[in-house]
Amino acid sequence: MSDNSISDIENLIALMAKLPGMGPRSARRAVLHLIRKRGLLLTPLADSMSQVAATARECLNCGNVGTSDICGICSDEARGNGEICVVETVSDLWAMERAAVFKGRYHVLGGTLSALDAVGPEDLGIPRLVDRVVGESVREVILALNATVDGQTTAHYIADQLEGQVQLTSLAQGVPIGGELDYLDDGTITAALKARKTF
Amino acid sequence: MSDNSISDIENLIALMAKLPGMGPRSARRAVLHLIRKRGLLLTPLADSMSQVAATARECLNCGNVGTSDICGICSDEARGNGEICVVETVSDLWAMERAAVFKGRYHVLGGTLSALDAVGPEDLGIPRLVDRVVGESVREVILALNATVDGQTTAHYIADQLEGQVQLTSLAQGVPIGGELDYLDDGTITAALKARKTF
Numbered sequence: 001m002s003d004n005s006i007s008d009i010e011n012l013i014a015l016m017a018k019l020p021g022m023g024p025r026s027a028r029r030a031v032l033h034l035i036r037k038r039g040l041l042l043t044p045l046a047d048s049m050s051q052v053a054a055t056a057r058e059c060l061n062c063g064n065v066g067t068s069d070i071c072g073i074c075s076d077e078a079r080g081n082g083e084i085c086v087v088e089t090v091s092d093l094w095a096m097e098r099a100a101v102f103k104g105r106y107h108v109l110g111g112t113l114s115a116l117d118a119v120g121p122e123d124l125g126i127p128r129l130v131d132r133v134v135g136e137s138v139r140e141v142i143l144a145l146n147a148t149v150d151g152q153t154t155a156h157y158i159a160d161q162l163e164g165q166v167q168l169t170s171l172a173q174g175v176p177i178g179g180e181l182d183y184l185d186d187g188t189i190t191a192a193l194k195a196r197k198t199f
Numbered sequence: 200m201s202d203n204s205i206s207d208i209e210n211l212i213a214l215m216a217k218l219p220g221m222g223p224r225s226a227r228r229a230v231l232h233l234i235r236k237r238g239l240l241l242t243p244l245a246d247s248m249s250q251v252a253a254t255a256r257e258c259l260n261c262g263n264v265g266t267s268d269i270c271g272i273c274s275d276e277a278r279g280n281g282e283i284c285v286v287e288t289v290s291d292l293w294a295m296e297r298a299a300v301f302k303g304r305y306h307v308l309g310g311t312l313s314a315l316d317a318v319g320p321e322d323l324g325i326p327r328l329v330d331r332v333v334g335e336s337v338r339e340v341i342l343a344l345n346a347t348v349d350g351q352t353t354a355h356y357i358a359d360q361l362e363g364q365v366q367l368t369s370l371a372q373g374v375p376i377g378g379e380l381d382y383l384d385d386g387t388i389t390a391a392l393k394a395r396k397t398f
Contacts (some may be wrong), residue, residue: 006257008247008250009266019219019232022227029219029220030218030220031251034218035255035264042251045211048214049233049242051211053245056234089231091227091228168263
């Protein structure tokens with residue numbers, strides 16, 4: 001590995017090791033795999049990365065990741081149905097889209113409010129959300145933030161900002177589909193029992 | 200995700216998910232990380248991959264991965280000291296090189312003999328190893344195969360082929376540095392006790 005001629009490979013390993021969930025060991029394994037599957041995987045991956053590096057950008061309206069200044073969801077007239085779903089991250093938006101049940105638009109915060117990390121409302125685009133509620137004549141804002149302390153704190157802050165201007169809802173809490181009571185935490189069981197409904 | 204304009208990103212996720220140790224979920228996470236760190240990580244990674252795809256090749260002599268037909272180790276005269284270390288994979292070669300204690304050349308088999316998977320001596324370049332022993336006037340062949348059943352079966356086969364032509368050695372077996380007896384398997388303790396030496 002100290003040899004000059006393979007410093008390209010060393011360089012690739014160092015870069016791969018920076019990916020989330022990868023370390024030096026798994027990066028070496030991945031790079032050897034890539035070199036073995038050069039035509040099938042390495043070249044297409046390099047091309048795809050260049051492509052994404054050139055075209056990917058954040059939607060100026062909602063914060064989603066796409067290939068234009070306004071993402072496909074925001075530019076789709078059919079999705080301007082007066083509903084905005086507020087999520088923490090683009091991954092959360094993708095998770096919602098996989099469920100394919102929500103037909104409105106999104107607002108991606110990019111995190112949660114945090115005094116410690118100096119993340120304020122402006123960093124999360126909350127003023128922009130307030131503007132959108134008026135501009136896009138929104139009827140309902142669905143607060144689909146994570147059921148964590150930080151997520152719920154942020155949800156309460158947003159609710160305060162939008163109070164009286166729009167209907168505010170949040171995702172239902174309860175037993176997940178396929179969930180077994182024995183494996184659920186006390187908080188989930190408590191929430192599910194409190195929100196019980198007629199069978 | 201059903202939108203046409205972000206199919207570049209979907210394509211990149213699908214390719215990343217093919218890496219060893221990655222699944223759809225970790226691939227999505229990695230791709231979002233790459234998009235956030237576009238200038239710092241995504242572009243350099245794409246360039247590095249293109250570079251490696253264009254230049255990486257297997258050494259025709261030893262099977263190591265490098266950027267020329269004969270790798271840096273094989274073309275280094277100083278390493279032609281009459282010792283060849285036989286390893287299963289390029290990762291094993293890299294592990295040996297990190298230890299920086301072996302000053303000879305290598306022979307990478309690329310696997311182990313396996314009747315089930317139809318891997319024969321030719322697939323592992325064993326005839327080429329026999330040729331090298333004569334051609335490079337080798338004194339000693341170190342069988343540094345993994346201490347598994349397959350590895351040791353392959354080591355015995357190679358030893359049979361080279362019997363009488365060269366000195367054959369294998370790595371010592373015993374307690375790893377920093378190892379605690381309580382955590383070692385019976386086989387290792389047995390090997391270490393049998394090979395005990397004067398203190």
